Every structure is written in C-alpha cells, then in structure tokens.
Amino acid sequence: MNAAEIRTEILDILENIAPDEDLTDLKDEVAFREQLELDSMDFLDIVMELRKRHRVQIPEEDYEQLASMGSTVKYLEPILGAESA
Amino acid sequence: MYDTLIIGAGMSGLAAGIRLAYYDKSVCILEKHYSIGGLNSFYHLRGRDYDVGLHAVTNYVPPGTRRGPLARLLKQLRFRWDDFALAPQVGSRIAFPDVQLDFNNDIDLLRSEVAVNFPEERDNFERFLARLIGYDELDHQDFDVSTRQVLADVFTDPLLMEMLLCPVMMYGSARENDLEFGLFCILFRSIFLEGLGRPLAGVRLILRHLVRRFRSLGGELRLRSGVKQICADDGHAVGVVLDNGEEVSGRQILSSAGRVETMRLCGKPPTSVSAPAGKLSLVETVSTLNTPPDQIGCDRTMVFYNDSKQFSWACPSTLCDEHRGVICSPNNFRYDRAVPEGEGVIRVSTLANYDRWQGMSDEEYGLEKIRWYDRLVESAVRFVPDFRSQVIDTDMFTPKTIRRFTCHENGAVYGAPDKQPDGCTHLSNLFLCGADTGLVGIVGAINSGITMANRYCLNPGQK
Numbered sequence: 001m002n003a004a005e006i007r008t009e010i011l012d013i014l015e016n017i018a019p020d021e022d023l024t025d026l027k028d029e030v031a032f033r034e035q036l037e038l039d040s041m042d043f044l045d046i047v048m049e050l051r052k053r054h055r056v057q058i059p060e061e062d063y064e065q066l067a068s069m070g071s072t073v074k075y076l077e078p079i080l081g082a083e084s085a
Numbered sequence: 086m087y088d089t090l091i092i093g094a095g096m097s098g099l100a101a102g103i104r105l106a107y108y109d110k111s112v113c114i115l116e117k118h119y120s121i122g123g124l125n126s127f128y129h130l131r132g133r134d135y136d137v138g139l140h141a142v143t144n145y146v147p148p149g150t151r152r153g154p155l156a157r158l159l160k161q162l163r164f165r166w167d168d169f170a171l172a173p174q175v176g177s178r179i180a181f182p183d184v185q186l187d188f189n190n191d192i193d194l195l196r197s198e199v200a201v202n203f204p205e206e207r208d209n210f211e212r213f214l215a216r217l218i219g220y221d222e223l224d225h226q227d228f229d230v231s232t233r234q235v236l237a238d239v240f241t242d243p244l245l246m247e248m249l250l251c252p253v254m255m256y257g258s259a260r261e262n263d264l265e266f267g268l269f270c271i272l273f274r275s276i277f278l279e280g281l282g283r284p285l286a287g288v289r290l291i292l293r294h295l296v297r298r299f300r301s302l303g304g305e306l307r308l309r310s311g312v313k314q315i316c317a318d319d320g321h322a323v324g325v326v327l328d329n330g331e332e333v334s335g336r337q338i339l340s341s342a343g344r345v346e347t348m349r350l351c352g353k354p355p356t357s358v359s360a361p362a363g364k365l366s367l368v369e370t371v372s373t374l375n376t377p378p379d380q381i382g383c384d385r386t387m388v389f390y391n392d393s394k395q396f397s398w399a400c401p402s403t404l405c406d407e408h409r410g411v412i413c414s415p416n417n418f419r420y421d422r423a424v425p426e427g428e429g430v431i432r433v434s435t436l437a438n439y440d441r442w443q444g445m446s447d448e449e450y451g452l453e454k455i456r457w458y459d460r461l462v463e464s465a466v467r468f469v470p471d472f473r474s475q476v477i478d479t480d481m482f483t484p485k486t487i488r489r490f491t492c493h494e495n496g497a498v499y500g501a502p503d504k505q506p507d508g509c510t511h512l513s514n515l516f517l518c519g520a521d522t523g524l525v526g527i528v529g530a531i532n533s534g535i536t537m538a539n540r541y542c543l544n545p546g547q548k
Binding site: 017020 | 156163536543
C-alpha cells in the first residue's frame with residue numbers, strides 16, 4: 001500500500017469507529033484528538049482494526065506514533081507497504 | 086479451547102462478547118437460565134410482554150451526541166443510535182409528602198422546580214449542578230467522600246437533600262444509607278443531566294440486537310448451561326465445569342455472576358471474600374390496566390416516592406418496604422409510533438428482605454405475594470391516582486425470583502457495596518464484569534463488559 005492508500009484505509013477505519021464524526025476537513029498534521037471526539041477506547045480500536053484487517057501488531061510503546069493522520073501514515077508505510085496490494 | 090469464556094448472558098456479558106467476537110476471538114457465553122438478560126430481562130405472560138429490571142434506560146442523549154456513556158457504547162459495539170430506538174421519557178417526579186419535584190430530560194425543569202419549592206436554595210443548587218457537571222470520572226478525586234456530607238455542606242434545607250438522594254439511591258446504590266460522592270455524580274448525571282428513555286419494544290429490543298450481533302460475529306451462546314465450577318491450575322484458570330458435568334476450556338474467563346458468586350465457583354467460600362455480596366433486593370408488583378395510565382391521570386414516567394421527610398435506604402426488616410419505592414409506567418415515553426390504545430402497565434418496585442422471602446414455605450410465599458401486592462399498591466396510590474379499579478391482570482416478583490433466575494446472591498440488584506473496579510481476581514486470567522465492578526443499569530453494565538473485554542482480553546499491544 002502506498003501513502004495515499006494507507007490514508008484512505010485509516011479514514012475508513014475512523015468512519016467505522018466514529019461514524020458521527022465529520023472527516024472531510026481532517027488535517028493530517030493536527031492530532032486526531034484535537035479534531036475529533038476520540039477517547040482512549042477509540043484509539044484502541046484503531047490499533048485493533050489494523051490488526052484485524054492487516055494483521056499488523058502495533059506494540060504499546062508505538063501508540064504515540066498514531067497521534068495524527070500524518071504520523072500514522074508515516075508509521076505504517078514501511079509495515080503496510082510490504083503487503084501485497 | 087475458546088479464547089474467552091463468559092459467564093452470564095446479561096448486558097455486561099453480551100457486550101463483552103461482542104467486543105471479543107468482533108476482533109476475531111473465539112468466545113462462548115455460558116448462561117444458566119433458558120433466557121438472556123440476567124437482571125435486565127423480559128418475559129411473556131398470558132399474552133403480554135413484560136420487562137424485568139429495565140424501567141428506563143439512563144444516559145439518554147439525543148441522536149448525534151458524541152460524548153457520554155451511551156455514545157461510547159454505541160460506538161464500541163458498532164451500533165447506530167436508531168438501533169436501540171430510545172424514546173425519551175414524558176416526565177418523572179420525586180414525591181415526598183408535602184413537596185413534589187418534577188423533572189424530565191431537560192435539567193431546566195428540575196432547576197425551576199427547586200427554585201419554586203426551595204427558593205432559598207436556588208443558588209446553592211446552581212453551584213451543586215456546576216460541581217456535578219465538573220466532576221471528572223477519570224480523576225476519581227473526592228470519589229469516596231460521603232454524599233450526605235457534601236449535601237450538608239452545600240444546602241441548608243434537609244428536605245431538599247433527602248429529595249435529591251432518593252432517586253439516585255433508588256437507581257443505583259448498593260450501599261445502605263449513604264453513597265460515595267463520585268458514584269452520586271455519575272448516577273445523578275445519568276438520570277438528570279442526561280436523561281431517561283426506553284425502546285417501545287422494551288429491553289428485548291436491546292437484548293435482541295446484542296445477541297444477534299454477537300452470534301453474527303461468530304460468538305457462541307449456550308443457554309441452560311450453568312457453570313458449576315471454575316477450574317484452576319497454579320493460579321491460572323483453565324476452564325469450567327457445567328452443571329451437567331461437561332467441561333469447557335478457555336484461555337480467559339470473564340464472569341458477570343458477581344464477585345462472591347464467582348469466588349464460590351472457584352471453591353472459595355463467601356467468608357473468605359473480604360467484601361461481602363450486596364444485600365439490597367427488590368419486589369415488584371406489575372399491574373396491567375385496561376387503559377393507558379395517562380387516561381386516568383397517571384402520566385408520570387417514573388415516580389420516586391418516600392412517605393416521610395427523611396429518606397432512608399436500607400434492607401427492610403419487613404418483607405417489603407412500604408414507605409418508599411418507584412412507580413413506573415412503560416407507557417409514558419414519547420414513542421414515535423402510535424401505540425395501539427387499550428392497555429397500560431404500572432409497576433411498583435420497593436426494597437425487600439431476601440432472607441425472609443427465601444425462608445418461607447411455598448404456601449406462605451404465595452399468600453405473602455398476594456398480601457404484599459395489595460399493601461404496596463395501596464402505598465403507591467398515595468402518590469399517583471388510584472388505578473386499582475382499572476387492573477385486569479397482575480404479576481409480582483420477589484428477591485427469590487431474582488435469585489432463581491440470575492443466581493445473584495441475596496437476589497441483589499445493585500451488586501456489592503464495595504465495588505471492584507479493576508475486575509481482577511486471585512486468578513491471573515479470571516476477571517469480573519457487571520455490577521460488582523462499578524456501575525449498574527443497562528448502560529453501566531454494557532460499558533462494564535466493554536471495558537473489561539478491552540482491558541484484559543483484547544491485548545492489542547502484545548505479540
């Protein structure tokens with residue numbers, strides 16, 4: 001998956017987790033928490049969804065890398081980029 | 086070998102099951118009864134449907150609200166607001182002998198009622214509301230402070246204090262006489278700052294959604310499968326033995342049976358458990374009327390009544406508590422669909438003495454139910470219009486009924502007074518969920534199941 005595809009996938013996950021949120025103007029460089037009503041359980045679900053959909057295991061010490069869309073895509077590129085499309 | 090075994094198909098067990106099944110864990114819910122729901126269940130009698138437990142769903146907020154316990158559970162379980170079809174309450178009342186305070190899902194009504202009935206407390210009430218709104222659940226500051234003490238610090242009129250304690254304790258206090266201020270905040274918010282609602286079809290709608298979702302995700306539900314024993318090896322649970330002798334193994338066990346009850350399944354007698362089981366249980370009279378209740382003036386959704394200036398909350402020495410209770414009519418919600426006019430239901434619930442109900446012969450039990458139906462309804466009609474001449478059918482359940490169908494010790498409905506919020510036990514992979522871990526009610530129980538499943542069973546960070 002390339003960066004754009006990863007971004008789309010994260011948006012899809014966010015839509016699944018928080019269907020009432022408006023994601024149209026989501027800013028990549030701003031933390032999710034500052035733009036969306038996401039609590040720690042929702043963050044857990046982002047991690048769980050990635051695991052469920054892509055078999056990606058993210059260790060707890062890396063959770064802070066998922067703070068924003070930009071940092072999340074950057075973190076996942078090497079991991080998901082290795083997946084076949 | 087299942088990933089997780091869940092004991093109990095009540096609200097917390099089903100919710101935990103959904104979270105686990107959704108994330109591809111193999112889950113088996115083991116329920117002793119032939120039906121689901123536990124303390125919040127339903128039954129069918131002589132052609133009619135009734136709810137057990139659910140009087141109203143608390144934490145009601147309008148659709149689109151993104152915060153709060155209801156929004157959280159809908160998100161976590163991947164339900165839409167519409168799925169639970171909650172209709173808001175018409176309006177309820179706190180009824181003491183000389184004063185009534187009405188309230189609905191808009192806090193402004195209670196505000197104005199307090200201003201009218203307790204004018205000198207108006208500003209104090211505003212400050213009190215601000216304090217409740219500002220209470221941070223995660224922070225837990227002041228959690229253990231006595232609510233009676235806080236009320237005495239804030240207010241001067243004892244009657245107002247008693248009237249505010251009454252509905253909150255009736256909703257969710259496992260503890261007699263007083264409760265922790267942190268808990269008071271959470272419960273008060275659930276009822277007054279959020280609100281009350283109910284699906285037209287009652288609790289079965291919610292349960293049906295939960296079960297369907299659970300099964301569709303691959304979860305297994307086994308009814309008539311009571312657990313007789315939890316088997317452990319070297320501080321680690323390995324599985325359970327069912328009442329029929331069958332062994333079922335699992336890597337983790339989540340139990341909604343209650344702390345004392347779960348310890349008993351582990352072979353630990355109740356005396357070894359430092360915190361005792363809850364002892365507050367209920368009776369409920371169910372009266373079916375030949376008219377919608379509001380046609381005869383019974384238009385309140387719920388009436389929390391107390392027949393003296395003092396509100397006390399303790400296990401009665403008599404079979405039932407004649408002095409205080411909750412009168413609820415499931416008809417009095419603002420349902421979308423026009424309900425076919427015709428019948429109505431009024432339920433009166435009061436505290437009851439489990440030991441005394443349990444200790445009777447079958448014949449005495451039958452007679453006392455009849456006698457106490459009459460006494461409790463007579464007590465209730467001091468606070469609502471007298472509906473007795475409209476009654477076409479009746480039913481009644483007691484603490485013994487609750488114990489029989491849920492296995493909860495003492496027929497306790499609020500869980501134990503000393504909660505175990507971390508849900509941990511002496512076994513490294515056995516956890517508690519449900520009332521004994523904190524919150525009660527449908528929303529509380531569902532969130533409890535979700536939290537425990539997330540925390541202990543999903544382990545996302547582990548390799």
